[in-house]
Amino acid sequence: MNALSLLWLAASISGEAALQHAARLSALGPHPWGSPRVNLAARYVEAQFKDAGLQDVRLQPFESHGIQGANVIGVLRGRGSEFLVVGTHHDTAPEAAGAYDAGGGVGILIELARLLANDTQRPRTLVFVSFDGEEAWSTGKTTLAGSRAYVKALGAERRDLLAALVIEMCGWGGGTPALHALAYSDPLRKDGSVITPRWLVEAAARGAREAGAPLVMGDPLIPWLYQPAVRVFRTDLYGDDKAFLQAGLPAVFVSDSSFTRFYPHYHQPDDTADKLDPLALERLGRAVSGAVRALETAGRGDSEPHWFTAFGVTLGATPLLLLAGLCVVPALRLAFRAGGRARTWRLLHLLLFGVLVYRHPVPALFTLLLPNLLPLVPRRPWSLFLALLPTLLLLGLGAVAWQRGFVDGSFLTAWDVSAAAGALGLALLPVGAQAMRPNRRRRTGR
Secondary structure, eight states: OOHHHHHHHHTOOOHHHHHHHHHHHHTTOOOOTTSHHHHHHHHHHHHHHHHHTOEEEEEEEEEETTEEEEEEEEEEOOSSSOEEEEEEEOOOOTTOOOIIIIIHHHHHHHHHHHHHTTOOOOSSEEEEEEESOTTGGGGTSOSOHHHHHHHHHHGGGGGGEEEEEEEOSOOOTTOOOEEEOOOEEOTTSTTOEEOOOHHHHHHHHHHHHHTTOOOEESOSSOHHHHHHHHHHEEESOOOTHHHHHTTTOOEEEEESOOSSSOOTTTTSTTOOGGGOOHHHHHHHHHHHHHHHHHHHHOOOOOOOOOOEEETTEEEOHHHHHHHHHHHTHHHHHHHHHSOHHHHHHHHHHHHHHHHHHHHOHHHHHHHHHHHHTGGGSOOOHHHHHHHHHHHHHHHHHHHHHHHTTSEEEESSOHHHHHHHHHHHHHHHSOTTHHHHHHHHHHHHHO
């Protein structure tokens, strides 16, 4: 562990203090949006923001579909006009006490504010927001009522918002802190999606790593599979980051729940404080504080949505396109060596792959990279199985997620699916292989 990590450990938030906040909020019992108890939760957060040393602490009342609620806002002023939102939510699902979802997040937010309030020199303003109505789905009328109201109220200030970092379900000892960059439906484009931009993923991950609390990408067991999966399947899971992303603003959320390690008491009456672990709260709190520190000085990036993280490196659109070009070289060489109909089929395969890379580069590369490289290896059952494995894993994950109620559709159009099936089928067929065998025999004869 380096000296910087040791400094972060010395300045970490208190997991015990965060747990106390979660315990007090969950002791209210279920406090969904619009209930009298959620007003008590908002007032508690307001008082704690003031005690932590935040400035301009206030309630932000809002109304949506005839239901009233209130976000809680506090500020730490920095230089310039740019600001970073750090948020969570204080309402619960109708039947849940909400210690994990998201009393733990509120606890981390309060203690993070207390920690950072001691530093009077900061390059950017930090805005701490506890949203109401994150669980607004339970009304059957709307979703994310509080965060949508907050984004709407920004008005012209939205141009100064650097990003939103949202703390979701946290404090479970069996979980792993993860950075969740989910794709959501784009309200402006049919069949389009919005996702966390590359620069935000890189900055948040770097900050957490430097703080000695690295964040995995999406899931500790299947981080590579997670990234194409969230771009293919429409998930029913979300955080308040969705309200920002759908408004064209950069956002991401963190949690220690993931697909393979999901909190077993989610939205249940027994989501109580005794299920939480102070060390888990401290661990995620350290990751969040590191991410915030990194974002305080990060350069504002563009909205590049096409990226893939592996081995601690995030590849953007240009490296992905370069990789796509390199992986078709064997098939392209085979196409030019083959004659007649075989060449036509090979070129059709490459055309379909090219269109898919243009529309969905991450899923296209994940599923078709190995099939495109088949001309480099003998065609045996094992090589065909390996080539099919990424597609089988992706489809298997989608099926399991659908069965568990995590997804309800796909971002791929019928044409996308047909093109992918065609490209995969043509990549697996030994098209043109016969045309190469005579050349091999002639070389052997010499």
